[in-house]
Amino acid sequence: MNDKNRPLEVSVEQANELLQQTFQEVSKRIIGQRDMLEGMITGLLTEGHVLLEGVPGLAKTLAVKTLAEVLDAGFKRIQFTPDLLPADLIGTMIYRPQTGDFVPRKGPIFTNIILADEINRSPAKVQSALLEAMEERQVTLGTETYGLEEPFLVLATQNPIEHEGTYPLPEAQLDRFILKLYVPYPSFTEEKDILKRVGVKTSIPIRKVLDRKKIETLKSVVRQIHVDPRIEEYIVNLVQASREKDRHKGDFVRFIEYGGSPRASIYLFRSAKAKALLEGRAFVIPEDVKALTPAVLRHRIILTYEAEAEDLSTDQIIGDILKSVDVP
Numbered sequence: 001m002n003d004k005n006r007p008l009e010v011s012v013e014q015a016n017e018l019l020q021q022t023f024q025e026v027s028k029r030i031i032g033q034r035d036m037l038e039g040m041i042t043g044l045l046t047e048g049h050v051l052l053e054g055v056p057g058l059a060k061t062l063a064v065k066t067l068a069e070v071l072d073a074g075f076k077r078i079q080f081t082p083d084l085l086p087a088d089l090i091g092t093m094i095y096r097p098q099t100g101d102f103v104p105r106k107g108p109i110f111t112n113i114i115l116a117d118e119i120n121r122s123p124a125k126v127q128s129a130l131l132e133a134m135e136e137r138q139v140t141l142g143t144e145t146y147g148l149e150e151p152f153l154v155l156a157t158q159n160p161i162e163h164e165g166t167y168p169l170p171e172a173q174l175d176r177f178i179l180k181l182y183v184p185y186p187s188f189t190e191e192k193d194i195l196k197r198v199g200v201k202t203s204i205p206i207r208k209v210l211d212r213k214k215i216e217t218l219k220s221v222v223r224q225i226h227v228d229p230r231i232e233e234y235i236v237n238l239v240q241a242s243r244e245k246d247r248h249k250g251d252f253v254r255f256i257e258y259g260g261s262p263r264a265s266i267y268l269f270r271s272a273k274a275k276a277l278l279e280g281r282a283f284v285i286p287e288d289v290k291a292l293t294p295a296v297l298r299h300r301i302i303l304t305y306e307a308e309a310e311d312l313s314t315d316q317i318i319g320d321i322l323k324s325v326d327v328p
Contacts, residue, residue: 021209022041033186040064041274046273049154054183065115079118091110117156118157171302175261242321255303258302
């Protein structure tokens with residue numbers, strides 16, 4: 001995989017095999033939830049962060065912890081609570097009376113994989129403390145700025161907003177997540193398998209599959225995935241359809257207050273390339289884009305009061321957008 005002259009198809013085949021090994025290891029503990037697992041891997045491959053939303057008990061936290069064990073990288077879990085302070089997350093400067101100097105005490109953000117558990121249990125000032133780290137991959141303590149090591153990935157979980165004791169995430173922070181994934185309940189068959197496998201508490205060992213060098217190689221392969229110009233136009237048309245009320249004639253436009261920004265186009269482009277690799281292809285097809293559009297746009301589209309009055313969801317509007325834009 002390190003041979004730059006090797007055909008892209010060979011690199012994709014080897015990368016896909018490595019990813020399938022990763023899924024096999026994670027599946028030892030996580031039954032079903034393929035979309036959630038693919039979403040987390042997509043975030044890793046595209047240097048994006050992923051937000052997982054679902055009711056308690058759907059193995060969101062376990063999935064993140066298991067993925068971190070498969071990766072040979074640093075991992076920290078941060079439990080977000082109403083009394084958490086920004087300094088508990090990023091660290092602070094400590095005064096040493098012996099020397100008269102201030103020295104940094106780095107917080108848990110200084111690692112590779114961050115599990116921000118129940119991120120919407122903390123108020124906005126704590127959530128916003130993540131912004132610089134998520135976007136710039138650096139943290140400022142006092143007058144000094146400290147870079148974060150690669151890979152750096154925030155996998156955040158949250159309970160649905162309507163649950164008591166939660167705080168909506170600021171729009172600026174939501175925009176930093178490449179994907180927002182809804183975690184569904186398992187099927188009947190999956191839940192029976194869950195009972196058989198984890199009904200009795202046993203430790204299921206996990207083998208490390210990906211080290212930092214392999215992760216960088218996978219990222220390099222993703223960047224080489226081919227995207228046809230017509231697919232690029234399709235991506236831009238989808239995102240622009242969510243925000244151009246005067247130009248687009250779809251009925252859904254009156255339900256959208258604000259649409260996706262150019263960052264949405266960039267993230268849809270990147271994630272579609274990762275999706276192609278996960279499918280074992282060296283090129284993106286329209287189905288890759290269509291499959292990821294809801295996860296990329298659902299937290300970037302703000303609906304009008306009229307949409308809320310008619311009890312319309314963001315995913316319904318995204319479905320209308322997908323139907324209205326011609327597929328190449």
